[in-house]
Amino acid sequence: MGDVDRRPESAEALVRSLYAEHGRSLLAYATRLTGDRAAAEDVVQETLVRAWKHADDLTSGKGSVRGWLLTVARNIVTDRARARAVRPAEVAEIADRPPVEGDHSEAVVNSMVVLDALDQVSPEHREVLVELYYRGRSVTEAAKELGVPPGTVKSRSYYALRALRTVMGPGAEVAR
Amino acid sequence: MSEHDPSQLGAYVLGALEPDEVREVDEHLAGCAECRTELVELEEMKEFLGEVPPEAFLDGPPTDGDLLLQRTLREVRAASAPQEAPVVAAAAAPKKRTRWLAVAAAVVVLAGAVGGGVLIGRQTTDNAPVATETVPAGSKQVMVSDAGTGTTMAATVEPRAGWSWVTVTIAGLKAGAECQMFVTDKTGKTYVAGSWVVSPKAAQEGSRFGGGVLVPTDQVRSVEIKTVQGKHVVTAAV
Numbered sequence: 001m002g003d004v005d006r007r008p009e010s011a012e013a014l015v016r017s018l019y020a021e022h023g024r025s026l027l028a029y030a031t032r033l034t035g036d037r038a039a040a041e042d043v044v045q046e047t048l049v050r051a052w053k054h055a056d057d058l059t060s061g062k063g064s065v066r067g068w069l070l071t072v073a074r075n076i077v078t079d080r081a082r083a084r085a086v087r088p089a090e091v092a093e094i095a096d097r098p099p100v101e102g103d104h105s106e107a108v109v110n111s112m113v114v115l116d117a118l119d120q121v122s123p124e125h126r127e128v129l130v131e132l133y134y135r136g137r138s139v140t141e142a143a144k145e146l147g148v149p150p151g152t153v154k155s156r157s158y159y160a161l162r163a164l165r166t167v168m169g170p171g172a173e174v175a176r
Numbered sequence: 177m178s179e180h181d182p183s184q185l186g187a188y189v190l191g192a193l194e195p196d197e198v199r200e201v202d203e204h205l206a207g208c209a210e211c212r213t214e215l216v217e218l219e220e221m222k223e224f225l226g227e228v229p230p231e232a233f234l235d236g237p238p239t240d241g242d243l244l245l246q247r248t249l250r251e252v253r254a255a256s257a258p259q260e261a262p263v264v265a266a267a268a269a270p271k272k273r274t275r276w277l278a279v280a281a282a283v284v285v286l287a288g289a290v291g292g293g294v295l296i297g298r299q300t301t302d303n304a305p306v307a308t309e310t311v312p313a314g315s316k317q318v319m320v321s322d323a324g325t326g327t328t329m330a331a332t333v334e335p336r337a338g339w340s341w342v343t344v345t346i347a348g349l350k351a352g353a354e355c356q357m358f359v360t361d362k363t364g365k366t367y368v369a370g371s372w373v374v375s376p377k378a379a380q381e382g383s384r385f386g387g388g389v390l391v392p393t394d395q396v397r398s399v400e401i402k403t404v405q406g407k408h409v410v411t412a413a414v
């Protein structure tokens with residue numbers, strides 16, 4: 001995408017556009033992970049600041065910007081939970097928060113890979129997977145939502161999964 | 177459906193069929209090996225989808241988050257005010273590039289030991305000679321051989337948005353071996369980029385695997401394969 005503009009106005013423009021496009025997704029995700037809206041807002045703020053500091057990485061490569069942002073948000077939550085965990089008094093509090101237990105670096109990285117792959121399949125394929133899998137809709141509900149016959153939803157979801165497999169790497173073995 | 181119709185299997189795997197449709201597919205699966213095989217592959221894809229949080233598909237700004245935006249902008253302004261904004265470099269223009277293996281075949285010279293293995297060849301895509309397939313500009317490719325473990329690995333590191341997609345092809349692995357891929361950055365921090373089991377076919381034809389790491393491509397120092405038991409297999413310095 002070429003040079004990143006260094007002027008302060010463009011820094012502000014970058015943050016504004018990331019916020020307008022990804023803010024809701026980021027804040028909802030951080031809120032689920034932290035269980036606390038105020039903590040989640042801090043996480044989103046730090047994520048956007050990091051995005052601005054890595055603007056070049058983020059805009060020059062191809063790939064899912066949202067995947068990058070969600071991964072960074074998750075890392076921030078995990079790092080903060082760890083930092084608190086070193087203080088014994090707060091260990092009990094941490095144990096109540098399963099989403100940030102343990103090391104999720106592998107799963108987190110795969111989420112970027114999958115989002116990237118979803119960006120590469122056709123919009124029709126992506127949308128049917130989002131409806132059926134991520135929104136938990138039935139074929140009947142998705143058909144109504146998308147305005148196509150149920151039979152089309154069925155065959156599209158099948159070909160969408162096949163397309164995803166092709167994008168993830170022909171012949172590549174699948175991570176466990 | 178008792179008739180053979182694999183296109184039902186997508187919605188089946190995703191749990192989107194009605195209960196009576198599920199029963200029909202179950203009945204068909206019991207008698208159709210082809211569909212059962214297909215089902216395994218589709219289930220793998222469903223597992224992949226499970227890596228992404230459902231919040232990833234929300235769009236737009238948060239509702240009533242204007243204070244959050246203002247706070248973030250203040251922090252960015254304060255940080256950028258007196259000094260230059262962060263490190264930025266011009267992105268290389270995309271060019272046609274070669275896929276490693278095509279080049280590797282032409283490299284005959286063994287060029288010295290690297291990371292416990294013998295370096296067979298190395299290239300960045302900025303000065304690639306022969307082009308057959310295209311890999312993204314800024315990719316790095318390296319091929320190494322490890323005499324100790326009898327394996328040869330071709331590794332490609334491709335740039336993504338602030339992270340890297342690493343693919344390896346390894347010859348000399350045994351069927352059933354459980355492998356893990358580790359990527360180390362220039363600060364010495366190591367990331368797991370996934371794990372896999374070597375199939376009998378892959379043991380014969382070469383095992384291909386891909387994984388992502390949150391490390392920009394120019395910061396990747398090495399790619400190491402170990403068994404999940406922790407035994408070294410092969411390392412490529414990038």
Ligand SMILES: [Zn+2]
Nearest residue numbers: 180181208211
């Ligand atoms: Zn069948």
